[in-house]
Amino acid sequence: MSKGVLVDMTKCFGCGACTVACKLWNEKKYDEVNKPTVGEAAQLVDINWTVVSKHDVTDGNGDAAWRFAKKQCLHCVDPACASSCLVGALRRTPEGPVVYHPDLCVGCRYCMVACPFNIPKYEWDKSFPKVSKCQMCFTRVVAGEQPACIAVCPNQVMQFGDRDALVREAHRRIADNGQLYVNHVFGETEVGGTAWLYLSDQPFDRLGFKTSVPQESLPAYTWQILSKLPAILLGWTAILSGIYFINKRRNAAAEGKQDTTGGPQA
């Protein structure tokens, strides 16, 4: 069963425990000066697989409010990064996490171009760089444990479970508390669905979410064209070959005529 996570952003008060859990579990370096993990300047970079970004918003009463958004790889159900990878270094696992295998990576960085959410980062300051992104604690998930960031959350902002059940749970919460949440589960249909699902009381674009992404899976989108490529290639080859042979024969015939009329060549 494919796993997912339901994030309720109204419950986050920005302690950043999840970002520390990620660093501890994945042995990522800390650089709070240049690459902060919590706050207005927080950004996903090579050493930050997850961040909590702070946003100034207006709450339901029209008062100024702060909201925190936990960001990481959304683990698409049909990931464009994996589809674009030439060597299969990025793979979606049956459990849900989209994982990166550094031993296979040739460093082409197509995944970075392919990702609709701009998630994979490159270790630019290393001599032998690799791509870097959240693995959804794959080894923990396989062992039946929840990802580290979810386990440490003091407010249980995140719920880990089967994605299908979480989608139902998200809609149940919206139905139960419609005056709080906006009526949208981010990740349910975005780019064909993602393992991470979000609930919010704010429009998602105000919390730094990319809402302009297509609703269908990106690999499926490209497949519409790519699937026709073999036929096009073969057909085009056949046509060009045909033209070539016709021309060749015509030339040969013309040359034969010339041979009979003209003198011997040197």
Added chain:
Amino acid sequence: MKTKSKNGPSCSRRFFLKGLGAAGMAGALTTLSGCKDAGKPSGGEGWTPQQYNAPGSWPVQVRGRVPIDPHNPSIVRDDRKCILCGQCTEACKHVQSVEGFYGLPIKNDITCINCGQCALWCPTGAISERDDIAKVLRVIGDTRLHVIVQTAPATRIAIGEEFGMPAGSIVEGKMVAALKLLGFDRVFDTNFSADLTIMEEGTELVNRIRAAAGGHGESGHGHAPTALPQFSSCSPGWVKFCEYFYPDLLENMSTCKSPQQMLGAVAKTYYAKKKGIDPRQIVSVAIMPCTAKKFEASRSEMNSAGVMAGDPGMRDVDFVLTTRELARMIKGKGIDFVKLDPQPYDSLMGEGTGAAVIFAASGGVMEAAIRSGYFLLTGENPPESLYNLSAVRGLQGVKEASLTVPGFGELRVAVSQGLANARQLLDQIRADKQAGRSPRYHFIEFMACPGGCLSGGGQPKTSVPPSDWVRKERLHSIYTIDAKLAKKRLSHENKEVADLYADYLGKPNGDMAHRLLHTTYTDRSGQLTAKNKA
């Protein structure tokens, strides 16, 4: 060329190319066969504390950490040291009843009373006070500035621990000597302004009681609130807690500033005038057992001296250092603290009584107020029994006492330490008030930290969580100073405080006193959705 190739091993051009091709093919096949095994995915080689590593999605009992605003004036956190042990949350939630006592989603504030107990509980030192040592060293180094410093009652029985001395060592004189060696121009005692606080707060209490009895306070200020019980206002963590969670009871809060802020305001007015120093040249530093004092000094209304001097940007207290910061500063200068010869505090604001030093202990403000309150009500010094009011001493969460004052009647008081305990009293008072019942107490002392200031968030770290053993040692020393070492034990007998009133302030709760020594509070309930239970 030709002869050389004849001598060398024979290798035809064809054979060489075949070999090259075969090697390339083998290489390609090996590489491709490697793709079958994708290798280890990246990540997952670190650790998290044991409670987080269990199958299933069960909620973890002790988890996460407290949120800390990066702009918090009191405390900071270094993520590199955080191990997510969850102890800060335990302290915040169960000792202080702050985290968990507000609804989510949050508003535009990270609820924090700045008490710093989380810093005491943090086993790795990830949470610590905001370090202001560099700023203080800079002003000390500027010869144009007149840098004064005050030391809180609780610092003198704790800072010795940072230098290997037994818990509770009384090191008042050594601390003063160290401060003079560090280059402070004058070393004053917050005990002086604690006595001043008792004069103001005691007078205010008498006025409130008289107003409640239908009369008018003798020297009452026009707008002074009259609600009973009166709450003590010395603990800035407690004050902010009340502003967050019990704003309806702010009229019960004494309008007196805390001793730190009183000394700050007096230093840049009275002291400046007496010594002929431009208040703008004075930099006022406070050494406190408290991280909330950093927040208190930064409160916008704490600029009475500046308002008086026509420069509202000037702060009454410019920098606050915790006891731990002072210890680091002394160590940084290579001063052998233990070997220092004791030195006295400087005059004008250096005298303090035993009643002032017990401010450091939970119940101390109450005991000091009762001693002088008795005097204010009866005109006579209190009987011997009021010099050892054991009912309000000790480490119990809530303490009560009742005493009979001749000519007045029964005076009922309560003392609370640790804000989770404070809620018991506050909920009761709120219910009484809503039901229109007459107040069951006249005066309540609230201290944010368990044990009072002696175990404040800025004190030397002890065991994790802080142990009562060390609290008791410090407590014992505080009452030893009061009973055995102090020359006077009554705030109203402080000569320098009497001089201050005679020369500058007029009378307690008078107009000048109100301008400099009293303050206002902010209803902060709009910054959170308060809850009664976690």
